[in-house]
Amino acid sequence: MAVVLAAAAPAGRAQEQSFLDMVLVAGGTFLMGDTFGDGRADEQPVHPVTVSSFYLSKFEVTVGQFAQFVQDSGYTTTAERLGGWLVWTGEIWERKFNASWRNPYFAQGERDPVVLVSWYDAVEFCNWLSRREKLAPFYIVNSAGVRLDWSANGYRLPTEAEWEYAARAGGQEYRYAWGNGGPEGNVADEILKTTFPAWPFLIWSGYQDGYANTAPVGSFRANELRLHDLGGNVWEWCNDWYGSYSGAEQRDPSGPASGETRTLRGGAWSDSPAALRAAFRSGRLPEGRGSNSGFRPVRPAGLATAGG
Numbered sequence: 001m002a003v004v005l006a007a008a009a010p011a012g013r014a015q016e017q018s019f020l021d022m023v024l025v026a027g028g029t030f031l032m033g034d035t036f037g038d039g040r041a042d043e044q045p046v047h048p049v050t051v052s053s054f055y056l057s058k059f060e061v062t063v064g065q066f067a068q069f070v071q072d073s074g075y076t077t078t079a080e081r082l083g084g085w086l087v088w089t090g091e092i093w094e095r096k097f098n099a100s101w102r103n104p105y106f107a108q109g110e111r112d113p114v115v116l117v118s119w120y121d122a123v124e125f126c127n128w129l130s131r132r133e134k135l136a137p138f139y140i141v142n143s144a145g146v147r148l149d150w151s152a153n154g155y156r157l158p159t160e161a162e163w164e165y166a167a168r169a170g171g172q173e174y175r176y177a178w179g180n181g182g183p184e185g186n187v188a189d190e191i192l193k194t195t196f197p198a199w200p201f202l203i204w205s206g207y208q209d210g211y212a213n214t215a216p217v218g219s220f221r222a223n224e225l226r227l228h229d230l231g232g233n234v235w236e237w238c239n240d241w242y243g244s245y246s247g248a249e250q251r252d253p254s255g256p257a258s259g260e261t262r263t264l265r266g267g268a269w270s271d272s273p274a275a276l277r278a279a280f281r282s283g284r285l286p287e288g289r290g291s292n293s294g295f296r297p298v299r300p301a302g303l304a305t306a307g308g
Contacts, residue, residue, distance in 0.1 A: 019065070019129060021058040023226050024301060025162075027051050030171020032164055033245060034279045043279045045247040049161045052252055056158065056166050057296040059217035059228050060236065061125065064110030066101060066117070069128050077101055078118035079289045085116060087291045088270070091198045104213075104291045111216035113234045113294040119262045119286035120146070122157055122237045122295040129297065130154025148239075150254070155297040157239040160281070161253050162298060163265045167230040167278045169223040177223060177231030177266070177278055183207050185232030186215040188272045202272035213269050213291075230266055231276050235293035238263040242283030261285055268292035 029050040034043035069075065077100060079085055084099035088106075099105055101116045108115075117125075123146060127137040135154035140147040148156075158166070167177040178184035188203040195212035209215065209232075218228045230236075240255025242263045255263070261283035267276035270292045274280065284290070 019068075019132065020061070020297065022055040022299060023058050025054055025056050025166050025225055025227075026170070027053040028165070028170055030165055030168065032161060032171075032279075034277075035173060036175055036277075036279075039277060039279050040281075042244065042281055045245060047245060047247050048249045049165070049253060050249075050251045051159075051161050051165050053301040054158075054162055055299040055301055056162070056227060057298070058222075058226060060113035060234055060294050060296045061122075062110060062217055063101070063108050063112050063114050066114040066125065067110070069125050072132075073124070073128050075121075075124055075128070077116070077121045077289075078287050079116045082287065085289050085291070088196070090196050099291070106213040106291070108214060109216060111218075112214045113217055113229070115214065115234055115291050115294050116289045117237075117294060118289045119157075119237050119284075121289070122297075125295075126155040126157065126297050135299075148254075153300060155299050157237050157295060158298045159252070159254055160238050160240045160263050160265065161250070163230075163236065163238050164278055166225060166227055167223075167266065169225050169227075172224075175277055177276075178221065183209070183232070183276070185209065185220045185229060185276075186211050186269045187232040187267065187276055188270055192269070201270070204272060211269060215269070231278065232267055232269065232271070233294075234266075234268045235264040235282065235290065236266045237293070237295040238265055242281065261288075264293060 032049040033046035079100040084097040086093045087096050087099050101114050104115050123139045130137040136152040137154045138152040138156035165171045168174045183204050186209050189207045191208050193203050222228045240263045241259030242261045243256035264282045
């Protein structure tokens with residue numbers, strides 16, 4: 001059984017206001033991976049991990065927030081440059097060359113999580129937000145690729161360890177982000193199957209969340225850390241390259257030094273039980289983008305702000 005080895009008390013939480021609604025996640029040590037023994041091989045071996053305190057966005061980045069980024073920066077997303085991607089048409093997953101965050105082929109409001117964004121798009125958003133708040137950008141982007149500056153105090157994507165620790169409300173023995181019971185988020189359910197009778201994948205039988213696709217962020221109960229939608233709604237990009245776990249005890253692991261795919265966590269409106277588990281891992285090419293994936297940034301705690 002999984003045991004939380006050392007986690008700060010919930011009373012120590014604090015919240016910081018910015019363009020995003022950031023919540024301070026107090027660091028601690030937990031057992032990372034498939035502690036229930038019902039997962040896949042890439043969730044093993046279970047291993048002790050210590051994470052330092054960090055700020056994490058309370059919600060997934062929304063359509064409205066992403067629109068502000070695009071308006072301010074003039075940025076063009078990967079989907080817009082490379083010809084859309086796959087969307088669910090009601091009968092099949094089909095590539096639509098005009099699909100993008102502006103047009104995911106289903107209705108969204110400003111409070112819905114942005115979708116059809118690549119890892120690179122999320123990186124550019126993080127750097128834009130860092131500059132907006134006079135913080136040092138974490139990502140150094142140039143013609144050679146993307147380098148990481150771990151000394152920077154700006155925004156970035158969470159490591160897998162940070163994400164799982166937060167999703168399990170400080171590393172508690174939770175199978176899902178909402179706990180160990182039935183679903184409490186936006187997942188593949190009876191509403192999805194009723195809306196799209198041709199849906200070919202498993203759903204959560206007997207459950208209705210009220211949404212066939214994405215839901216406005218914060219529509220469902222937060223976890224004990226006051227974080228919403230870590231299970232379901234949209235997959236969330238992590239900073240790490242996707243790779244095998246080490247069985248060794250680790251502190252603030254940042255994943256493999258290189259790889260082909262970047263990690264996604266959390267499951268989405270399109271997913272049934274197995275993929276919604278907090279330990280479940282998925283990978284996608286960094287230029288990949290899906291109508292069921294988005295992101296939420298982190299910012300380090302304890303590093304001085306610009307001028308601070």
